[in-house]
Amino acid sequence: MAKIIAGIGTSHTPAIGAAVDNGKMGEPYWVPLFKGYEPAKKWMADTNPDVVIMVYNDHVNAFDFKIIPTFALGCADEFKIADEGWGARPVPVVKGYPELASHMIQSLVLDEFDMTIVNEMQVDHGLTTPMSLLFGQPKAWPCRVIPLAVNVIQYPAPTGHRCYMLGKAIKKAVEDWDEDLKVVIFGTGGMSHQIQGPRAGLVNKEFDKAFLDGLSGDPERLSRISPLEYLRDAGAEAIELVMWLIMRGALGENVKEAYRFYHVPASSTAVGHIILESA
Amino acid sequence: MTQKVEAYEDIPGTWVFDAQRARKGYRLNEFLYSLMKAENRKEFLSDERTYTMKFAMTGPQREAILKRDWNKLLELGAVSYALAKLAFTDGKSYQFMASQMTGMTEKEYVDMMLAGGRSPDGWRSRSERKEKA
Numbered sequence: 240m241a242k243i244i245a246g247i248g249t250s251h252t253p254a255i256g257a258a259v260d261n262g263k264m265g266e267p268y269w270v271p272l273f274k275g276y277e278p279a280k281k282w283m284a285d286t287n288p289d290v291v292i293m294v295y296n297d298h299v300n301a302f303d304f305k306i307i308p309t310f311a312l313g314c315a316d317e318f319k320i321a322d323e324g325w326g327a328r329p330v331p332v333v334k335g336y337p338e339l340a341s342h343m344i345q346s347l348v349l350d351e352f353d354m355t356i357v358n359e360m361q362v363d364h365g366l367t368t369p370m371s372l373l374f375g376q377p378k379a380w381p382c383r384v385i386p387l388a389v390n391v392i393q394y395p396a397p398t399g400h401r402c403y404m405l406g407k408a409i410k411k412a413v414e415d416w417d418e419d420l421k422v423v424i425f426g427t428g429g430m431s432h433q434i435q436g437p438r439a440g441l442v443n444k445e446f447d448k449a450f451l452d453g454l455s456g457d458p459e460r461l462s463r464i465s466p467l468e469y470l471r472d473a474g475a476e477a478i479e480l481v482m483w484l485i486m487r488g489a490l491g492e493n494v495k496e497a498y499r500f501y502h503v504p505a506s507s508t509a510v511g512h513i514i515l516e517s518a
Numbered sequence: 519m520t521q522k523v524e525a526y527e528d529i530p531g532t533w534v535f536d537a538q539r540a541r542k543g544y545r546l547n548e549f550l551y552s553l554m555k556a557e558n559r560k561e562f563l564s565d566e567r568t569y570t571m572k573f574a575m576t577g578p579q580r581e582a583i584l585k586r587d588w589n590k591l592l593e594l595g596a597v598s599y600a601l602a603k604l605a606f607t608d609g610k611s612y613q614f615m616a617s618q619m620t621g622m623t624e625k626e627y628v629d630m631m632l633a634g635g636r637s638p639d640g641w642r643s644r645s646e647r648k649e650k651a
Contacts, residue, residue: 254612298599303551304544324554324603392597394526394536431635435598436589438531439616440627442635470526471642475534476598504631507616 241339241413241420245286246486246494247279248454248513249372251295251427253364254506256328259371272510275500276372282498282514283373288423290336291384292409292489294482295365295427296391298323301357308355309397310405312347313362313386314340321361330367330376336383339416343385346412352405362386369427372512391428391479395466402481403462406488413489426486428479430501430511431472441474442509447501450480451513455496458487476508486515493518530647533592543595549573549583550600559607588619 255272258264264273300321302308318333347354366386374380390396397405406424413422430450433441453461462484469478487494494515502510526534533539540547549570552558562569570580582590583604591601605615617627630636640646 299547299551299597299603300554304540304547322554324559324606392535392599393540394534433532433636434612434616435592435601435619436531436533437620438529438636438641439620440630440636441638441641442631443638444634446638467525470532470534471529472638474638475529475532503634506613507631507635509635 241290241416241418241422242517243292243410243413243422243424243489244288244517245423245497246490246515246517247369247373247423247425248483248486248511248515249369249425249427250429250505250508250510250512251365251368252505252508252510253323253368255510256364256368256371259376260328260330272502272505275502276512278498279373279500279512279514280375286421286423288382289420290339290422291382292387292413292422292424293366293369293384293427294387294389294425294485295369296479296482297388298363298365299392300363301360301388307390307393308357308388309390310352311355311357311360311388312340312344313357313360313388314344315358315360318360318362318366318384318386320367321363323363328364328367330371331379333362333366333370333380333384333386336385339413339420340385342416343409343412346415347405347408350408350411352408357388360386360388365427369425387485389482389485391481396478396481398466399464399481399484400462402484403458403488406485406490409485410489410491424486424489426483428482429477430480430509431474431477432508433474434476434507436475438474440507442503443473444503444509446473446477447509447511450483451499451501451511454483454487454513454515455494458484461487490515490517528643528645530641530644530649535597539595540597541595543579543597545573545575546579546583546591546594546596547600549575550596550603553603553607562607586618588615592619
């Protein structure tokens with residue numbers, strides 16, 4: 240049986256990926272951040288998952304404005320790296336797992352989640368920055384990746400509760416797959432940040448800490464945070480945190496927090512990171 | 519035609535990219551999306567106004583592009599991630615664009631972030647800032 244053994248929450252700020260690509264990891268600005276991810280990289284190397292389910296959002300790269308899917312599951316053999324306007328990141332192509340992804344589609348749709356099926360798509364920093372943070376700079380990524388792109392760009396994003404319930408349905412779908420696989424699910428984006436308008440630069444450390452605490456303590460409560468509360472208290476782009484709730488929902492009731500890291504800033508973002516192991 | 523006033527319109531210094539704004543900004547964002555291609559970036563920079571005429575946007579949207587009036591562009595329906603492609607076309611960073619939106623210099627903005635960012639206190643509602651909705 241395939242099993243989701245852990246969940247990773249992490250920001251996916253593009254400047255972090257750019258720092259990796261341009262050899263800036265040793266600069267004073269970036270040292271604390273990359274140091275904070277060292278234990279996580281070791282955890283990931285020790286865990287060595289077969290498959291990663293990457294919950295992330297596209298930033299007007301794979302999807303323009305013609306079609307805006309709320310939940311889009313990548314079912315392709317591979318996903319090329321998008322040129323976001325400054326050249327594609329020099330990271331390995333992302334290998335998918337079309338058989339498992341197709342199984343997930345069937346299971347999720349029958350569980351009443353109306354997924355969008357994506358058979359061709361490029362992936363942007365939302366997916367590749369977390370890969371770099373947790374896997375470093377290998378010649379090829381060490382596991383297969385199933386991308387789950389969530390619309391958090393055009394308001395409204397799916398609610399936190401809907402995301403949490405989708406996570407639960409993903410757990411069921413994965414456990415219904417016969418092959419013995421170790422699966423790790425990522426929820427990416429956040430934490431508090433706003434990157435537009437006169438209010439840009441907003442950071443709310445109290446909100447972020449309460450969110451990190453709630454992931455193991457009371458995820459039901461987190462799933463009831465309203466869109467307005469995210470926008471008002473944690474910044475217009477903090478709504479990305481609903482993607483962490485998909486990850487959390489996929490872990491079952493009890494989890495053990497294995498690692499946590501929090502750092503301000505990366506560009507305009509409060510960076511949060513957590514590793515939750517399924518109990 | 520009247521429009522419903524959404525609760526998030528009360529958040530100061532913020533233009534939520536909602537369905538109404540997305541509808542108004544559709545052609546504007548189409549222009550910004552076109553800047554993902556190197557040949558389009560080059561063509562735009564060689565004659566900005568002529569290039570924008572390829573896209574059926576409004577006059578005020580076009581003028582805001584030419585003036586790099588970032589906040590006006592947000593108000594008129596540009597989404598920040600697409601706007602970033604205009605900043606990159608200019609050889610500027612996202613932080614530069616964000617600092618311009620806040621009325622700070624880039625250094626002031628970067629320093630604010632290094633000091634822990636902007637506190638939400640005083641920025642939660644227009645009434646808190648004594649602004650009119």
